[in-house]
Amino acid sequence: MDVAVGEVADVLSGTRWVGVDEVERDSFFADPSLDHVPAVALFDAVVRAASTMLGRIDPDRISSRLRSVEARFPKPCGRGVPADLRLGFPDLRPGTSCVPFEVFQGTSVVCVGRLWMSHSDDDDDELLAPWIMSPGRRAGHGLLDKHTPWRVLIGPPRRTTEDYLVADMVGPSAPADAGVHPASLLMEAACQVATVVAKANGNGQKNSHFALSSIEMSLSAGESWESYPEMICHSWEVARRKVSASIALHVDGVPRGSLVIDGR
Numbered sequence: 001m002d003v004a005v006g007e008v009a010d011v012l013s014g015t016r017w018v019g020v021d022e023v024e025r026d027s028f029f030a031d032p033s034l035d036h037v038p039a040v041a042l043f044d045a046v047v048r049a050a051s052t053m054l055g056r057i058d059p060d061r062i063s064s065r066l067r068s069v070e071a072r073f074p075k076p077c078g079r080g081v082p083a084d085l086r087l088g089f090p091d092l093r094p095g096t097s098c099v100p101f102e103v104f105q106g107t108s109v110v111c112v113g114r115l116w117m118s119h120s121d122d123d124d125d126e127l128l129a130p131w132i133m134s135p136g137r138r139a140g141h142g143l144l145d146k147h148t149p150w151r152v153l154i155g156p157p158r159r160t161t162e163d164y165l166v167a168d169m170v171g172p173s174a175p176a177d178a179g180v181h182p183a184s185l186l187m188e189a190a191c192q193v194a195t196v197v198a199k200a201n202g203n204g205q206k207n208s209h210f211a212l213s214s215i216e217m218s219l220s221a222g223e224s225w226e227s228y229p230e231m232i233c234h235s236w237e238v239a240r241r242k243v244s245a246s247i248a249l250h251v252d253g254v255p256r257g258s259l260v261i262d263g264r
Helices: 039-057 182-200
Strands: 002-008 017-023 063-072 083-087 091-093 096-105 108-120 165-168 212-219 230-239 242-251 254-263
Touching (some): 039 108, 165 182, 182 230, 182 242
Antiparallel strands (some): 017 083, 063 212, 083 096, 096 108, 165 230
């Protein structure tokens, strides 16, 4: 199950609604065991729609690289129920733009937040390099409640001497082939780390699923990443089936971003 972004309305005319249609297809974020659309799929619809909108406002913009995002998912997005994604008019500033967004099902908000995107006339200004060699060994898909191994985005988890939980992001080897925004891949990998954290602390059950409720993600500027990040969970809290984790992203030993993720 995935979310497909419909035609982006002409934001310059004042219409800022984007149709979000649920479609049955073999998408990267598909999960037939869920009765709702995964939160990461909703976010992917948002960030791809925002990139399209910014490209129409500024025709000289070749790339829109995500710098940070704040998002909440107050309620699950039900399958088979019409949904609408609303993009607020962007706050355009030198070098970056802030885009507020909301996703509705009827009168219920299922996703809300803001994202910041840098803009460039350089077509090489992308988060991930087009090809990342040797993605590495994946963690067991049973550990992460995935039906197929290729949906696993992290390697086997390990503990550091400081007792941090660490996992390497391991795939896909050609990020663009996944058909989703690279930031969405990072978010999904972070959710998989949070799943491991919950189970390592005795809060996970067999066939359980980590349900994302909020996320804050910040990514540094610079050259495209030629390696996937090491995801270092510096702190976490697990209580009453709720999970909160702070995750640092290191690429080739250099800090390149961070996430704070909450769910259940």
